[in-house]
Amino acid sequence: MSMTPQVPFPDGWFAVAFSSDLRPGRVRRSRIAGSEVVVYRTRSGLVRVTDPHCPHLGAHLGHGGRVEGERLVCPFHGFAFDADGTCVATGYGTRPPRTALRLRHSQEANGFVFVWQHHAGLPPQWELPCLSDNAYPDTAETSHCFRGHPDDPGENSVDLGHFAQVHRITGARPVHALTTDLHRAELTVRGRKTFGRHGLGAEISYRYWGLGFTAIDTHIPRLRIRGRVLNAVTVTSPGQLQMRTRISTALDSGRADSRRAPTNAPLWDRLLATVLTRAGQPQYLRDIRQDIRIWHHKSYLERPRLAEGDGPITAWRRWTRQFYPTT
Numbered sequence: 001m002s003m004t005p006q007v008p009f010p011d012g013w014f015a016v017a018f019s020s021d022l023r024p025g026r027v028r029r030s031r032i033a034g035s036e037v038v039v040y041r042t043r044s045g046l047v048r049v050t051d052p053h054c055p056h057l058g059a060h061l062g063h064g065g066r067v068e069g070e071r072l073v074c075p076f077h078g079f080a081f082d083a084d085g086t087c088v089a090t091g092y093g094t095r096p097p098r099t100a101l102r103l104r105h106s107q108e109a110n111g112f113v114f115v116w117q118h119h120a121g122l123p124p125q126w127e128l129p130c131l132s133d134n135a136y137p138d139t140a141e142t143s144h145c146f147r148g149h150p151d152d153p154g155e156n157s158v159d160l161g162h163f164a165q166v167h168r169i170t171g172a173r174p175v176h177a178l179t180t181d182l183h184r185a186e187l188t189v190r191g192r193k194t195f196g197r198h199g200l201g202a203e204i205s206y207r208y209w210g211l212g213f214t215a216i217d218t219h220i221p222r223l224r225i226r227g228r229v230l231n232a233v234t235v236t237s238p239g240q241l242q243m244r245t246r247i248s249t250a251l252d253s254g255r256a257d258s259r260r261a262p263t264n265a266p267l268w269d270r271l272l273a274t275v276l277t278r279a280g281q282p283q284y285l286r287d288i289r290q291d292i293r294i295w296h297h298k299s300y301l302e303r304p305r306l307a308e309g310d311g312p313i314t315a316w317r318r319w320t321r322q323f324y325p326t327t
């Protein structure tokens, strides 16, 4: 059975870059929903995302386009575009034609640049949150491209049956059942994560904003560790996903509630958290790659044969349906 390339692109906010990819003046190419886009940051720090072709004679702005002040300048004839997309100059000093870049709705939040994607071209129907990360002293970033269904990365967290098999988390059970509210969904799971020969109790909270952004907060009370993983999943072309991940760790007083932000820590704790973020990365990458290996080769079954112990997969799929155009 093959993957399902006919799956329509989902609606919502999807990342096209890490913020850290875009120093002021930087121009980059990216892919979303089968199209290329050009992402750039003006000298004053504004991020813009545009369709890639210049409205003058069609040059690709991501191949040689440059930022001058607040303008994006085309490499072909030097036409310049303001931060609102308007063509404000030609390369010849003549009056510019009445035209503009096709800017996409974009939002920079939580270390990512997101673009609004909607099959019918509707403007943004909801916004992404800005999560406080003041207390996380260090963040590592990683990106993976693989084959998969747009639901796969999110469905993974409600798929409690694979926690023990793939991630060595035993006894996984929801302590806050899956709840959904419009484009939001949440779930908190408790289990024992095995490190070497030792098991440690962990509480993992998953918060979703559509299919493109997930915050995963892990609390391991015995070690006074809080970990935060931010996942931004983008469908780049049919059946192809890119997952950008930001990983942080902090120490705290060890109280319950995995979603509580850690308090600002003294210098020593912050240094230790930096070390932990670096040290924990290989472990986290191992977990992520184990999932990706399975997603990359699996088939998305519309009618899975579920069993007791599987987790709330049916409820999850009922929620994700809203992001796909109805045919």
Ligand code: FES
Pocket: 054, 055, 056, 057, 058, 059, 074, 075, 076, 077, 078, 079
């Ligand atoms: S194609 Fe861009 S300035 Fe001519």
Ligand SMILES: [Fe+2]
Pocket: 156, 157, 162, 166, 167, 291
């Ligand atoms: Fe997983």
